[in-house]
Amino acid sequence: MDFLFQPWHWFVSGFLIALTMLILLLMGKRFGMSSNLRTFCAACGAGKASAFFRFDWKSDQWNLLVVFGAMLGGFVASHYLSAAEMPAISEATKASLSSIQVSVDNKYLPVELFSISALSDIKTIVILVIGGLSVGFGARYAGGCTSGHAISGLSNLQLPSLIAVIGFFIGGLVMVHLLFPLIF
Template sequence: MIEFISQPWPWYVSGAVIALVMVLLLFFGSSFGFSSNFRIICAACGAGKRVPFFKFDWKAQSWNLLFLVGTVLGGWLSQEFLQNGEVIQISTDTVQDLQKLGFAAPQGLQPQELFSLEALGSVQGFLLLLVGGLLIGFGTRYAGGCTSGHAISGLSNLQWPSLVAVIGFFIGGLVTTFLVFPLLFS
């Protein structure tokens, strides 16, 4: 069983599981969004006493916290017990593009030049992560949700604002990949 679970699965398996989860959420009248956990945690810690945005019935959405814990726990279990030692398979074109920017071929999920303790210790790495985190936090709040909330839950509910947000996410990703990264790392 462990051998079956630890093998790479086809892409369409995750699509089917996401569709099943969305059907269940729609059936129970709930919506999905990972960034809403930040609001729930802040409300649970008492931020609603000072900021009206956090004053809501967070206990009704506490199931989302279980999803958060399950995601972290599932990632840890996969790393500790299901990793087969293979290097992540990345397109050769992607590896070549990364090498043009000065990055080595990733041996894990992210380039070590960006996501390591050494990178965090450098001024450029620290500023990049700080500004990126602030932009993501601001963007998530301004857009009324994160990529998973809009792309999965919002589009499943046929919400027009979610379609606009997802188009914006893709445009932002393209601009970052083809304009911002070459400016910062060449």
């Protein structure tokens, strides 16, 4: 059972993702996390307020299990399968975070970003609201989220997904190298 408590090699998850995509392809289904929000809203009656939510959501309810599985899997992994000690952060990353006044005391969850006290800062609230709206708008404008395009769209050889993934990558680089240092 020790193999459960250590990081797995990348090809294990890669194989499992490919197997899942093959099964979904054979079943005629598409994968994507952001589409679950639409399904959830439609199931809750949002179709009364907007035509966007008027569709046969019951045919996509299987995808809601993916969200539940992701949450349950994350909980189980973090509470029962995590190693006692998290892998160390590189010295270069520590120096880079220190240069923008972000602590490394809490490993992967700096208290400046991931704490209840951080929510008392108006700047943090504004960043969260703008970031959330940007992600939501971007996922809708791109016709899906990163998981839908990068995993499902690319495995189906869809050119729009390739263009979207390239855009996600460029956006990530701009955020990390230009905007993040300006914000923090």
